[in-house]
Amino acid sequence: MIKRIGFALLGIAVCIAAGSPVSAQKRTVQPKQSAPVIAGKPIPNDPDVKTGKLPNGLTYYIRKNTEPKKRAELYLANRIGSLMENDDQQGLAHFTEHMAFNGTRDFPKNDIINYLQKAGVRFGADLNAYTGFDQTVYQLPIPTDSTEVFKTGFKILSNWAGRMTMDGEEIDRERGVIIEEDRQRGKNSQERISKQLLPVLLKDSRYATRIPIGKVDLLRTFTHDKIKNFYADWYRPDLQAVIAVGDFDVNEVEKLIIANFSDLKNPVKEKERIKYTLPDNKEPLVKIITDPEQQYNVAFAIYKHPASVTKTTADLRKNLMYNMINTMIAARFQEILQKGNAPFLFAQSTYEPFQGGMVAGMNAFQTVVAAKSGKDLETAITAAVAETERVAKYGFVQSELDVTKRNAEAGNEKKLREKDKTASSAFVQQYLGNFLTGSPMGSIDFSYAEMKRNLASITLAQVNALAKTLITPNNQILLIQAPEKEKANLPTPAALLAAFNNAGKNITPYIDDAVNKPLLAQIPTAGKVTAEKKFEDIGVTEWTLSNGIKVLLKPTDFKNDQIIFSSFGKGGTSLADRNDYQSADFSGIIPQSGVGDFNPSQLNKLLAGNTGRAGSYIDELYQGFTGSSSPKDMETAFKMVYAYATNPRKDTEIYNKNISDFKVSLENKDADPASVFADTVQAVLSSYNKRNMPTTMADLDKLSLDKAFAFYKDRFADLGEQNFVFVGNFDLATIKPLVETYIASLPALNKKQDFADIGANPPKGIVSKTVYKGLEDKASVQLYLHGDYDFTAGNNVQLEAVKSALENKILERLREKESGVYSPSVGLNVGKYPNAHYFFTISFSCATANVEKLIAAALDEVKNIKTNGATADDISKFKSEEHRQMELSLRNNGYWLGYLSNRLKYGDDLNLVLTSKQRVDAVSVESSKATARKYLDENNYIRLVLMPKK
Structure with a gap:
């Protein structure tokens, strides 16, 4: 998959657009100030992580960690992405990531996925990968209680690192899958807005011409040598790292890394890995974009800031102050948003990595605001930016900082108390950041002590001084995204600039509205x-x-x-x-x-x-x-x-x-x-x-x-x-x-209570409905097979087994064979009340021309399972995955909370969990056939399709 570009804020789908510079009006900006410079010391590496480098340049990080037990997180990190592509390779960094699962020297075709599923590793949920502008990362959570499976995990990583086969037939088959990934994630208003946004938001930079998904026309037509050359040039040990964290012996893991990766070689002529960033803009960039399918009137004010990698204790201190500023501004906006006369639907200001970190070395202070209508947008913009100007002019008050510090202290203490229960995945992310960006690998003890010291010494004056530096006179980007019907009501670029420039006029200091009362006026009389x-x-x-x-x-x-x-x-x-x-x-x-x-x-x-x-x-x-x-x-x-x-x-x-x-x-x-x-x-x-x-x-x-x-x-x-x-x-x-x-003191009237059946039951028989809405060549399909149901633990497991097998077959047929979808899904929902009912759901998106063909293919797989049952392989995968997930679940508080609550709701034996293994083991090819015949009921079939407007 690719790392996505865009935002989602409180249900408001948001992406950012920018355009050509316009004339800047004179704006009153606070004189640029710098927060006091405090000398820092280098952050020491956590002594519990073992790092090293092979003679070929491959880096490794190894740490023993027992949460979760009998599990390890294995990652292969590559410091390469779409920025490294030639003009005729656009999209091939991401394409290469896909090919890792389509054949390597030791695992032909889909053998990696099949092998790991039989070991209880789920494709997508566990086994996965992603590609960004300057990184490609493969993740493999794997059990450690099977020596053979654990060792094979390192062989798989090394096959990804330098042993992909790039078979021509597999390349051609995967073209359709990636095009469908682009269709599933895009073909909507956000993508259309992004196409106007990114070339200018990323103006005059390599990023603007190297969007990770690439160009669809090129993906359809590139010759095989282009992707093979990309793999040969860039998948090389000096740009790669192996990260292993889990319940294992560190020295044995080091031996496995040496054995599996030492023979990988760098190219004779290594291509230079160039670092890219964004240029400054002296004048504001202003862009107003409308789209027929955009739902909200949204405006952005962005101030770009150069960013440096955290290296010292002074950097940690500064980052903490930025987090405090974000927290306190968010609290102020929350106060406004709970008022009936709030001037906006939503507002938020944060200092964070620019565009979610997609551009190296760039941060941004960003304010986003959503208005009720185009006519209200100028007022909303002015009100939202006024709050940031209020901070710049008057700063925060001591009571706000005290609240923020107390919350930070609580989080710091909690992290220390959970030190020995920290998940392996958390350590992996820390080491991944170190390899990709050079970020620190400080220990939990060190981080705790530094934060405790900083929380005690950071003053209100220091925080306010840093806050004044967020609004800058240059590197500004002002944006509007709005429904097309609002076009005539939107402010002009000049009016938009004027709104931002005038937002700080007539502002007054913030007044805290804290209530000094206890949560309960009096403690209740206890029961027994x-x-x-x-x-x-x-x-x-x-x-x-x-x-x-x-x-x-x-x-x-x-x-x-x-x-x-x-x-x-x-x-x-x-x-x-x-x-x-x-x-x-x-x-x-x-x-x-x-x-x-x-x-x-x-x-x-x-x-x-x-x-x-x-x-x-x-x-x-x-x-x-x-x-x-x-x-x-x-x-x-x-x-x-x-x-x-x-x-x-x-x-x-x-x-x-x-x-x-x-x-x-x-x-x-x-x-x-x-x-x-x-x-x-x-x-x-x-x-x-x-x-x-x-x-x-x-x-x-x-x-x-x-x-x-x-x-x-x-x-x-x-x-x-x-x-x-x-x-x-x-x-x-x-x-x-x-x-x-x-x-025991809660009110009780000793009445017998029950819920009622409101009669919202699914329709019986065959139902088909097509909705025609949308501008793009994109269809969404949802197919339901459903019926009344005898809700028991045994039946639930049998249904889950059929669902798992059907999911495998739908993926193989619609994605691998037909190349018609990206990520089809098969869902199962069973409920006991108010009436016991089950739903199997098959859903996918695709090209409109392929709807009927793919629906027919999906229903064909349903018929195959009804006729033959699940295959022995699919049953084996289901059992392994269920047993492995149960091992993790039994040591998870959330699982037990849900399990015990459901047993009470359904009137079940609380000890039901003790026999879960037997229920899973009872699944067979024959039982899956009987279950499929009974419950994959094509007489109760609902077909729902979304198609573009005729």
Whole structure:
């Protein structure tokens, strides 16, 4: 795959566009200031990572780490990407990455994928790769408890590094796959805007002409020698690194690297690897872009900054201050966004790597703002930029910095406490950064001590001095992206410049609105644990409380500093009045409004430095609570549960802002083909049930905050049938008084509650619907095979086996054989309530001309499995993957939280997990055939297709 270019902000799809310079108006800019220069010392490398270099120049990083146990992360990093391509090779760096999975010296054709799947490594989810402008990275998580498989992992890396076969037939077959990757990820408004954006945003640089996906015409026609030459020139040891982190012997791994990579050779005539960057621009670059399918009016103000690699303790200190600035500006925007009269839909300012780090040596201070309409955009821009000008002119206040420091301190302490439970993947990313960019490899202990020292010594004056340097008089880029229908309402380039230039006028200092009150006015009267039951085989204790609530507790040592919990009780929005359900469906606005006397931003300030968090929810069938905490802050999470249950907040301003924003999104929703198609899918799958139809303007007109608040209070008035599950690093004696004080005291009326069936069931029989929306040659296909279902653990596993086999066959047929898709997917969804039902889903995107052919091919594979069952190979892969994933799951708090909650919801035996291996082992070719015949029911078949406008 390729590293993507673009942004997604709170559901607003955003990409950036720039154009030719225009005349700059005079702008008042703060005199450029520099933050105080503090001498730093070099950051020492972590002594627990072993590094080295082979005689041929290949670098290696090796570290022993036992999280997760019996696993290793193996990476092959290459300091090459699309920037190294010749004009006639554009797209071939990425193409080369694809060819790594299509045949090497020791693994012909797809043997690498087949071998690893049989070892329990999943293609895509585990085994993967990506290509960027100046890097290509291959990742291989692999088990270490099989010596043969583990050793083979290094052979696979070395085959990628220098032993790809580049078979001509395989190259030609892969052309269609990559073209379909371009179609799947693009052929939309974002791509069209990007084509106007990138040549100018990256103006006068190599980046502008080396977008990693390349040129489709060239991908179709290049001769085989072009990609073979690219591979021979650039896949060479002096530009490569092997990274190995995991549960293994370091010295043995070093021997494996030496044995597998020492014979790789560099070219006789090595091509120079040139470093590229972006030129400065003295005058602002201004560009206004519209597109028929763009949904929102969005503006950007970007200030480019040269960046250097973090090398010293002074660099660490400066980076921390930048992070503090980002955090404090974000908090200010949150305060504005929760007001009913907020001048924008969304706003954000951050100092970060330019365009997500795609350009080496370049950072940017960027403000992005979304407005309700083109007419409002100038006001929104002015308001958003005014906030950054407020920071530049007046700085932050001490209370803001104190909050930020307390949160940073909490995160720093948590990282240290989790030191021995750090995932191998985290270390890999650190070493990957060191090889690719030269970033540091400091130890956790060193990083902890430096941050602790810096948090104690950084002053408000120092942070404010650094903040003043973010807005610069040059290297400015000003952009607008908007719906085409708004074209006449948008500001002109001159007006846009004027809005930015005048944004700082008449601003006043920031005033903190923190509330100095306790979260709870008084501690509730405690209840009692009245009964206890042990499930020794799975380490679970069940408590029954005096108010009727049931609590399951599973203490673990999987994480040192994590406790997570959730609860549920039957009911949810299914119990709303059939003629007045809209307000109930919108009752989620209540917990989003804060709690008690605290709006969301005030609550964040109150809880600064405290990791205890909890919230409430209402979905269609259940209502309850979720939360997490470090052991030391657990009481705060419990207090929040009690507060959300007994003292919810009704905030008219937040409600009005949400309704106003929702209306804007609905007004522009029909412009986006994917949104229109998603609405159609939702409507068809619910048989056009009015309770499950997409929200409309008419629905919003029926909403009432008072009714939403009343429904919320009703759902949490009787919590006697709640079921809580706690998982993590706690002991029963410590958590018991908290449970008795804050959970056993929750209100209970001793009523029997249940959810209702709202009748939103999928249609029976054969249904076909095609939506015609969009401008590009791109189709999206979703096929559903579904039906009623006997929901049991055994049946669920058999369905999963069929799904896994069908996924393999669909991938082989549609991608490898037909070369018609990039990443087809097969999904399985099974549910027990309100009616047990299952869905198999086959989905893919493709060229419009190939829709019928590929649907027929997909259904042909369905028929093959019904006739013959899954192959023995597919069954073997399924079993290996399931067993390997279960090994990881059993040491994961999140898995146990979900598992125990579901057993309670479904009325299952809590010990069901103990027999999971037997259920997986019971899968066979014959059982898969019987399951496929029963459940791949073509009599209940829904075909949904999105096609471009006729």
